[in-house]
Amino acid sequence: MEYVSPEGLRLDGRRPMEMRQIRAEIGAVSKADGSAIFEMGNTKVIAAVYGPREVQNRSQQISSHALVRCEYSMANFSAGDRMRKPKGDRRSTEISLVIRQTMEACILTHLLPRSQIDIYVQVLQADGGTRSACINAATLALADAGIPMRDLVTSCSAGYLNSTPLLDLNYGEDSAGGPDVTLGILPKLDKVTLLQMDSKLPIDLLENVMQLAIEGCKAIANYIREILLENTNQLEYRRGV
Amino acid sequence: MEEEKEAVMVTPGEVLGRTSDVKAGRGAYAALHNDTVYASLTGFRRTLPPAPDSSDQYIICNLQRPTIEVTGHKAHGPVPQPGSVVIARVTKVMARTASADIMCVGSKSVREKFSGIISIYDSYFDDRQQDVRATEIDKVEMHLCFHPGDIVRAHVLSLGDARAYFLSTAKNELGVVSAESIAVCASMLYILCLGATMVPVSWTEMQCPLTGQIEQRKVAKAAS
Numbered sequence: 442m443e444y445v446s447p448e449g450l451r452l453d454g455r456r457p458m459e460m461r462q463i464r465a466e467i468g469a470v471s472k473a474d475g476s477a478i479f480e481m482g483n484t485k486v487i488a489a490v491y492g493p494r495e496v497q498n499r500s501q502q503i504s505s506h507a508l509v510r511c512e513y514s515m516a517n518f519s520a521g522d523r524m525r526k527p528k529g530d531r532r533s534t535e536i537s538l539v540i541r542q543t544m545e546a547c548i549l550t551h552l553l554p555r556s557q558i559d560i561y562v563q564v565l566q567a568d569g570g571t572r573s574a575c576i577n578a579a580t581l582a583l584a585d586a587g588i589p590m591r592d593l594v595t596s597c598s599a600g601y602l603n604s605t606p607l608l609d610l611n612y613g614e615d616s617a618g619g620p621d622v623t624l625g626i627l628p629k630l631d632k633v634t635l636l637q638m639d640s641k642l643p644i645d646l647l648e649n650v651m652q653l654a655i656e657g658c659k660a661i662a663n664y665i666r667e668i669l670l671e672n673t674n675q676l677e678y679r680r681g682v
Numbered sequence: 683m684e685e686e687k688e689a690v691m692v693t694p695g696e697v698l699g700r701t702s703d704v705k706a707g708r709g710a711y712a713a714l715h716n717d718t719v720y721a722s723l724t725g726f727r728r729t730l731p732p733a734p735d736s737s738d739q740y741i742i743c744n745l746q747r748p749t750i751e752v753t754g755h756k757a758h759g760p761v762p763q764p765g766s767v768v769i770a771r772v773t774k775v776m777a778r779t780a781s782a783d784i785m786c787v788g789s790k791s792v793r794e795k796f797s798g799i800i801s802i803y804d805s806y807f808d809d810r811q812q813d814v815r816a817t818e819i820d821k822v823e824m825h826l827c828f829h830p831g832d833i834v835r836a837h838v839l840s841l842g843d844a845r846a847y848f849l850s851t852a853k854n855e856l857g858v859v860s861a862e863s864i865a866v867c868a869s870m871l872y873i874l875c876l877g878a879t880m881v882p883v884s885w886t887e888m889q890c891p892l893t894g895q896i897e898q899r900k901v902a903k904a905a906s
Contacts, residue, residue, distance in 0.1 A: 474756070493758070494794055495794060495795075495796070499844050502844060547694075549711060584724045585724075585756075587723055587724075587755070587756030589694075589723055590695070590722055591694070591722065592694055592695025592720070593693060593694050593695050628695065629695035629696060629697070630695060630713075665693075666693045669724045670691050670693065670724075672724075673691055673724055673725060673726075673755060674691070676755045
């Protein structure tokens with residue numbers, strides 16, 4: 442199938458190195474300590490962070506640093522009739538683990554000993570790149586909750602179809618079966634915290650595709666930073682300072 | 683470096699300075715591998731002048747480094763720390779210990795539940811008195827110090843075990859600050875503790891204003 446037309450346009454009309462429209466909003470769940478909605482095109486996820494709070498299950502308490510928990514779920518209505526056959530809970534467990542590990546790498550857990558941080562992410566609408574969107578939403582929610590972090594983690598995916606590196610795959614491109622690299626980075630520190638790939642990709646091309654994903658992550662980081670500053674400005678304004 | 687007039691907003695990961703120039707305060711951290719201070723919270727950057735008596739180990743040319751901190755907009759609830767004075771409600775009184783729920787740390791109320799344990803030795807004697815009255819320790823009983831429902835002012839000894847903070851009331855100004863009497867409504871079929879707020883009469887006794895009955899408590903000396 443042709444994923445990049447001869448004119449150089451993708452199925453949804455984007456250029457190969459173009460990202461989908463991103464939109465973020467802070468404070469979607471008022472009961473949570475921090476929350477955010479993150480949209481990448483038609484993918485829409487909501488994240489809520491509770492904590493740092495006392496560890497609920499005493500046996501899980503860690504005396505030197507904080508316990509980070511993550512729960513990923515997909516709303517039943519998120520994928521519509523395109524929902525792939527139910528695969529049990531394997532996929533959700535894996536993504537929960539991935540998000541947890543990514544966020545744990547950036548939270549300064551040693552500052553919060555004997556406490557627990559819960560991150561809940563739910564996919565409201567799935568159109569490829571849910572993993573990335575969830576990580577971006579979780580970062581925003583953590584920053585909103587005022588949890589100390591090394592840096593903002595941001596994530597973006599990139600693929601390689603029709604011998605063209607493509608940024609930010611949507612569902613159609615994702616299910617093409619081609620290589621799909623999901624990357625999570627700490628943009629200011631220039632560190633990689635997550636790197637996953639489906640399918641195979643020649644080693645010399647990986648560099649290109651990864652570079653593309655890094656650019657995507659940095660663009661998202663700039664946007665997230667803008668949103669955070671705007672939110673802080675708003676709060677200050679409301680406070681009348 | 684002078685206090686900035688215009689507040690600069692930062693997000694996590696933003697570079698605040700070099701470790702040779704500034705110290706990382708709250709909401710900031712120093713990365714040792716590249717000697718850079720980064721922000722760890724979203725909020726306003728503030729530069730605090732160095733404390734005059736600080737013993738800075740990186741003093742270069744007698745220049746003390748200012749502390750840089752980031753103040754976020756989210757206020758976290760207070761957490762009891764060793765040394766802080768807390769207000770707690772007694773929930774359970776046993777032979778040698780009493781359990782209490784911490785309600786306030788200093789003057790701030792806590793957001794979530796913290797439980798504390800007051801042991802008999804920590805409740806009654808401070809170190810000096812314990813020595814003096816060592817032979818009479820067995821005469822003291824926990825139920826003559828506290829009752830469930832009493833509000834006590836206590837001092838946090840340590841973070842305690844996995845379950846509870848260790849609290850102490852072994853000081854004159856620590857102990858029961860408010861207690862209700864066990865005045866009984868006799869007309870009811872069941873014994874019902876109506877409870878009137880009692881008045882302290884000595885450092886071990888409180889009196890019910892309704893019945894005049896005296897009850898034993900480890901009373902806190904009122905702050906004058």
